[in-house]
Amino acid sequence: QAKKLGRGRCVVFDVRMRTRVQRYLHLEQDLRHAVARKQLWVAYQPIVDLHTHAIAAVEGLLRWRHPVYGTISPTEFIPLAEETDLIKEIGLHALHSAIRDLAAYRTRRRLDLQVKANLSARQLDDPHLLAAVRAALHETDLPAAALCLEITESTLMQEPAAAREVLNGLRQMGVKLAIDDFGTGYSSLAQLHDLPLNTLKIDRSFIAGLGGSSDTETLIASIVALGHALDLTVVAEGIETAEQLDTIQRLGCDHGQGFYFGKPVPIDELLETSSVGVGVQE
Numbered sequence: 001q002a003k004k005l006g007r008g009r010c011v012v013f014d015v016r017m018r019t020r021v022q023r024y025l026h027l028e029q030d031l032r033h034a035v036a037r038k039q040l041w042v043a044y045q046p047i048v049d050l051h052t053h054a055i056a057a058v059e060g061l062l063r064w065r066h067p068v069y070g071t072i073s074p075t076e077f078i079p080l081a082e083e084t085d086l087i088k089e090i091g092l093h094a095l096h097s098a099i100r101d102l103a104a105y106r107t108r109r110r111l112d113l114q115v116k117a118n119l120s121a122r123q124l125d126d127p128h129l130l131a132a133v134r135a136a137l138h139e140t141d142l143p144a145a146a147l148c149l150e151i152t153e154s155t156l157m158q159e160p161a162a163a164r165e166v167l168n169g170l171r172q173m174g175v176k177l178a179i180d181d182f183g184t185g186y187s188s189l190a191q192l193h194d195l196p197l198n199t200l201k202i203d204r205s206f207i208a209g210l211g212g213s214s215d216t217e218t219l220i221a222s223i224v225a226l227g228h229a230l231d232l233t234v235v236a237e238g239i240e241t242a243e244q245l246d247t248i249q250r251l252g253c254d255h256g257q258g259f260y261f262g263k264p265v266p267i268d269e270l271l272e273t274s275s276v277g278v279g280v281q282e
């Protein structure tokens with residue numbers, strides 16, 4: 001009996017494994033053509049100024065519309081792209097789309113919005129990165145200060161020296177820089193102080209942990225203090241409830257981002273879905 005059961009389980013496991021491996025192989029294969037086939041697009045999520053309640057920025061988040069599997073999350077396909085040089089093409093495509101979308105949106109709606117875009121580790125050693133960013137800003141007339149590039153804390157700490165060089169180049173261009181998913185890596189104060197950053201984004205695991213132990217509040221408060229000591233704008237990611245928003249505001253975060261304010265949506269849906277006012281350009 002046990003033997004039978006065991007074998008049955010084994011078959012189920014096999015089928016699941018095979019499906020997963022097949023999906024992986026298909027996605028890996030199809031990702032190579034995703035840019036050319038125009039299947040990659042950028043969704044935008046509002047980032048709200050917690051003092052004025054206006055949208056201060058939007059973050060561009062890549063989406064893959066796959067003909068068979070439907071919409072695929074970047075948490076699945078970005079790691080796939082990062083295994084090869086494909087991340088450079090895909091990353092630049094996302095960056096260029098975000099710059100182009102925001103430039104058009106700002107003109108149409110007369111809004112002074114900043115756009116944030118994510119950079120992956122392997123883009124930091126792409127020799128074309130700086131020139132590509134400069135060309136995209138020039139082509140669209142987007143002011144450099146309206147672009148903020150996000151790099152995760154763990155990426156920054158992988159190659160701190162190389163990262164600093166690229167970041168300094170971007171900084172000289174006038175582009176703003178953020179450290180993303182902060183609190184999950186192991187950066188030291190000295191390293192943080194050394195990087196030309198403008199913004200610190202607290203990883204959403206901290207916000208998700210609110211309401212559990214009171215230690216989480218203490219942790220967030222000390223990250224906010226650290227950020228402010230370094231003169232950085234502090235953003236809380238992953239705000240989903242009014243209670244979390246209350247706490248985050250009490251703890252002194254400057255900006256907030258999360259499903260409570262709005263999910264990532266196509267650029268044209270941005271104003272309709274967000275429940276907050278918007279700052280208008282002079």
Ligand code: C2E
Binds near residue numbers: 061062073075258259
């Ligand atoms: P991230 O840069 O930390 O982006 C925030 C992620 O949190 C997004 O997931 C967003 O949809 C999600 N999020 C925002 N608010 C909430 C909330 O209230 N609750 C929950 N549960 N989640 C929330 P998404 O879009 O799946 O992206 C995942 C990650 O993929 C990003 O994390 C980023 O690291 C990476 N990524 C996305 N687009 C790009 C890109 O163009 N280039 C690169 N290199 N990475 C990208």
Ligand code: MG
Binds near residue numbers: 059117118150
């Ligand atoms: Mg990000």
Ligand code: MG
Binds near residue numbers: 180181201203204237
């Ligand atoms: Mg993040």
Ligand code: MG
Binds near residue numbers: 181
């Ligand atoms: Mg993340």
